[in-house]
Amino acid sequence: MLKQTEGSRAVAKAVARCRPEVIAACPVPPQTQLVDELSRLVKSGSLKPCTYVDVESAFAALSTCVGASAAGARTCTATASPGLLHMVEPLYNASRLGLPIVLTVANHASGAPSNAGNDHSDTMSQRDSGWVQLYARDHQEAADLHPQAFWLAEELSLPVMVCVDGFAPTHVRKRIKVPEQSLVDAFLPPYESRRVLDPDDPVSIGARVGPDASTEVRYLAHAKQMRALEAIPDIAAEFRRVFGRDSGGLIHPYCCDFADTVVVALGSVLGTVCDVVDEMREAGVRIGALGITSFRPFPLEAVRTVLGNAQRVVVLERALAVGVGGIVSANVRTALSGIRLDGHTVVAGLGGRPIAEESLHRLLTDAITGRLGKLTFLDLDTELVERELARMARTRRSGPSAKNMLRDLGSDR
Missing domain, CATH: 3.40.50.970 (Thiamin diphosphate (ThDP)-binding fold, Pyr/PP domains)
Structure with a gap:
């Protein structure tokens, strides 16, 4: 009930x-x-x-x-x-x-x-x-x-x-x-x-x-x-x-049949991703989503079967491998070894930052039109980061970066 x-x-x-x-x-x-x-x-x-x-x-x-x-x-x-x-x-x-x-x-x-x-x-x-x-x-x-x-x-x-x-x-x-x-x-x-x-x-x-x-x-x-x-x-x-209901398993494909672009993600962000997929499909875009339930063990063959016919894959990451970028995307690349397609890693939602439908629409449009890089940080405040990098270059004792950036944002408490 x-x-x-x-x-x-x-x-x-x-x-x-x-x-x-x-x-x-x-x-x-x-x-x-x-x-x-x-x-x-x-x-x-x-x-x-x-x-x-x-x-x-x-x-x-x-x-x-x-x-x-x-x-x-x-x-x-x-x-x-x-x-x-x-x-x-x-x-x-x-x-x-x-x-x-x-x-x-x-x-x-x-x-x-x-x-x-x-x-x-x-x-x-x-x-x-x-x-x-x-x-x-x-x-x-x-x-x-x-x-x-x-x-x-x-x-x-x-x-x-x-x-x-x-x-x-x-x-x-x-x-x-x-x-x-x-x-x-x-x-x-x-x-x-x-x-x-x-x-x-x-x-x-x-x-x-x-x-x-x-x-x-x-x-x-x-x-x-x-x-x-x-x-x-x-x-x-x-x-x-x-x-009498579908829960668990290795993966959950959503509208992936005949999709040119597939978004891969884990966890609750899939609800937002699927809403965006529905809206873009209504506009004639051939797009789908792949939810991964079992990250360990990683379902290489199942992922390869779903993604093998896509033209491009966008992996939405909720964590960051510092110095490399993607974690889930590294496993997806292993699954797709030998298959030529465009692959993009997008780090999003770190620390609870909202992943908005508007941002996803813009991101996926950039991917489809060839404007999305291999590694992207969704909604990154580049001006804030550049300001801190410049501060670090000016003085060796620049102070803690997190505190500096919060102060720049006016939200230091």
Whole structure:
């Protein structure tokens, strides 16, 4: 049943209906409402049996999940940008130990300078940590991806990160269908841990591995992700059969058949992109959009199949690889190796800057008419940047650039 619900609360209810046995949490905005709702459900007794561990740091939250998962419990937690960066060591521990932990990340920018606006710099920084990364398009998919994430994690014994854009899907209220308990029970197989710590048969977890087996351990993580490429569409198909709606999977093409130009993006910006695609198609432009849900593992063949007949591809990036430019676009280029077409990387929306339809119209018109460069920063204030570069050239002690530019803008506080 459709219900007006805040995104974080809907995700919390979806997680609860997966019947986790251990939840470890440290509130980090914008995921605080999520773990707050889970704590309320545990305290009320409606989520039994479940142990809620209120820890003092994000590092401790994931470390607790590592221990609980190694002991055989269905385990999950949630975090956001600074918390995710604080978790880096246990992130690698969880993936290399093959522990089926589900982690919800409410994406926002990473500092310093401090910024709580939405972009993907936090999770993109951990793209090679060995975790599956699934990016939600909207409120509905943010909730729906969680039962699928638990199934995937437990089937292949690997950790899964569900990435939900912060301060949009997490906080805005929309009418969505929160997965019902009876349907989640019909969909999600009972948890049977691949490993259980047994005092009568002690083993070491995370024992030292030298050069004789390090490559093999890393290859095993890669092999599991390659298996995930096959499992993710199958799980999404079963979800569609049980729930009657399309969520998850590897990719979501939109109007890509016979499109000369295709825009590639991840996350909630796809709603705006698809609106612009509709408007441009009404004007006779052959354009489409490709949403990527599974960024890790990256669906090379699926992306190649959709984009192979396009004349140009515009990849909209919500993060920046400093010194190179695009992150998603590098993966898209790998998928299109050997195919000749125009490719453009557009860095947009960093730190929560709005990605306006007007800007996208102008950007895509420039791409179609051959005026768009290979790397573009959408709505970049070039005058502001040039002023700071000139200041840095004039004096060695020019001061902190962020502060200088805020002062130039008249918004220094």
